[in-house]
Amino acid sequence: MPPAKKEARPTGRAGRVRVPAYVKNLRGVTAWKQVSEWLEWRSIEDIECITPDQAGVARGKMMPSKKFTSNTSLALPSAPFMMTISGDYPEDGNGFSYPEDDGDLKLVPDLSTLSVVPWEEDPTAQVICDLVHQDGRNVEFTPRNVLKRVVAAYGKRGLRPVVAPEIEFYLVRKNPDPDYPLVPPVGRSGRPIGGGAGYSIAGVNEFDELIDDIYHFSESQGLEIDTLIHEEGAGQLEINLRHGDPVELADQVFMFKRTIREAALKHDTYATFMAKPIQGQPGSAMHIHQSIVDKKTGRNVFTDETGKETEAFRHFIGGMQKHVPNALVMFAPYVNSYRRLTQAASAPVNTKWGYDNRTTAFRVPRSDPAARRVENRIPSSDANPYLALAASLACGLIGMTKNIEPDAPVGTTVNEDEIDLPRGLLEAVDLFENDEDLRDMLGSSFASTYAAIKRAEFETFMEVISPWEREFLLLNV
Template sequence: MAAQKQYQPSSELLADSDAFLAGHPDLKWIEGFVFDINGIPRGKWLPADSAKKLLAGGLQMPRSAVSLDIWGRDIENSPLVFASGDSDGVCQPVSAISLAPWHREPTAQLHMQLFEADGTTLYADPRAQLQKVVERLAGLGYKAVCATELEFYLLREDADELGRPRPVSDNDSDLVPSTDVYDLSELDAQRHFFADVRAACEAQGIPADSILSECAPGQFEINLLHCDDPVKVADQTLLFKRLLKGVARSHGLRVSAMAKPFGELAGNGMHVHMSLVDKDGNNVFDDGTDVGSELLRHAVAGMMATANDAMAIFAPHSNSYRRFQESSHAPLNLCWGYDNRTVTFRIPASEAKARRIEHRIAGADVNAHLVLAAILAGVCHGLENKLQPPKPVEGDAYQVESEQLINTWNSALDRFAESALWQEYFDPEFVDLFVLLKRQEQAEIAARVTDVEYQSYLQRV
């Protein structure tokens, strides 16, 4: 087995960071952070004069920092904690230093990846799993072009009389049920927030595109432009979620990407658009027709064959499964079709050269690195085995009889843990770690008695 290479940041990243520091002599702080398995940033604030140290790999954190549970606790029985002395890894920059303009004091941020102490890949960092799948796809001769669409709720800081979150909205939804999809007045009412979001995206090089009001009061969607580097796309998606939360706080608001924060309102999804290009940059899904190429059908079939194996990634939390409801625009069964928003894998209407697949399963509560890794693993599986999908669905896919998506957290974790797919496409140690983490979260939530249980049973039975 060949020795692993030690990671070195690119000369472009270092040059861009040096230029940024030279142009911002008034900086007070710099945030160095990584994203953990749940997509939560974990890191440190340091004085601005520590920037050079961070760029040189001078930030150390426990290797277990990328595998904390949703509440920030170590995983019990994790091989990265007591069994290995909770040893440190080294954080290396993977994006250039950029401004975090929502802070009161001049503050910069440095997105990093956690490596082993010797600079080799640490399997526990979820970014490494996406890199592994991207390399496998490259071995087939292809690069994936990806883009994400992120839905979220913009919330008031204060809760209602029952302690529930309150969406911002200028409509009368308290009096009349309303969806307000594509309502420009909803955007107008939050124009200052979105102006600051746009400015922060420009400061951080995040390619935000269209903004629209979604299917519930206070719910919005922002699309990021496509890129032929899936790791960069996942980086930008997670950085964008962090940016949204930071800008919201500066406006006295909150942003939530929780999959289903309101039982009666639309859930938050993260749709992923993807195509494949060859070494010459040609879209191999395009055969000059509206149908698309044989490779497109192999990719669709691979996504369908692996979707249930990946549900623990596409729906990683207890709340995630509330989003999957009939006639909700969240998919329920394994099917595909052309320009059909009720299917799971949609081929959007487009010019032939832009032929692509829209993957519609994941919620907005995911780690984008793992979602793209799972999607592209499915694509590889379909290409390598020349799989064929069933006939595309026309009309209402909710009425089609086909294999159902797994709809419980426990079943999804069982399927993920038992799947031979992830032993092949991911590091097996990561699979075990992910299952340990999610089982710990599952046990904690199962031990909690909810308000509705007290209200329903405490005095009635």
């Protein structure tokens, strides 16, 4: 029997095979039938199916690409999403209970996030997944679903949030022993990097090759960097992302963190998103710019037809002033986070707002009326981007639905004033648990799970004896 004829593929001029446009997409396809061609065109061997846990760490499974496209059912236990940063599990109580069966949750790939993994030697792809129960219901306590829940709450009111995150981070010398403090890296000049290099081009140029890799890795994944600058800290950089849909931007921050860490490791350096990694140096923030659009008209609801501020704008700020302190545990999720939120340390210490005032928690940047937005300057860079965006947008929406009026704007320096944010993790958890409006907006299952994890992390921290205790208590008490 003669061999079967291969199905003819579309050809262009000169008999060349015509490649469908979606195959060349750097990021994402729209249907499963496109996945095989996308992978085959790049000779992809393996694919990472990943999803963010409560800390924003990538969890998931790796498999051969052929298995991925063969209707394989993907599953993960619920345990990774109830785990502390140290790998422990919280005790039952206060509304939280660990499931006795630890049954499987289904991973559902979001094909719009499909991209290559540029730092892998073997051709590898990655895709971000959502989690659902076996019957198809969304898993309420997973971070990506929490953010989707908040975005859907806006959608029910005919609104669409638009965000633009800015992420600060430090480059530091490799530090395999956690007992030793972190120190700035050595740049191409051969000298340790010093502080006070805010917006310095020379400061950025110290890491030219590393930054080139960040750009190349990002471009390969279809991630768009708006700007990159050197911040005030020694070896501290900031990346700004273009504005867009909250879930898409959270996905990008999630991927950027992986990308930046991998680029740094390639150059024998660590990249850290700790809020306060080096004593005496500025902390690292994740500022979030936010505006709200009417889905029908496409108009920014913070601005009326005459270009003036609207009630929605004021109520959004009012909601943030009232509820952000209760949501602080989602913006400052670790004990270390509260070391950044101190007076006169280039970080907010209260809930005041102002026009182009960088000492406030909520800054309204100078812009055209159509681009009017509110910048939340409280989140630290260690925050899970999905949860930080969810909390910030939730606080604003509560203000808009309950018509919460803000205080008067301030034009003076206010980050040296009295601190009226929670001063530590446990206080923040208490406020979070008692805010019924936030619990309703974010989901009761998530709120109970997240609070339990944070309490357990605090207890783990309390088991560690710090250098301060050895220095001042060892021989003096």
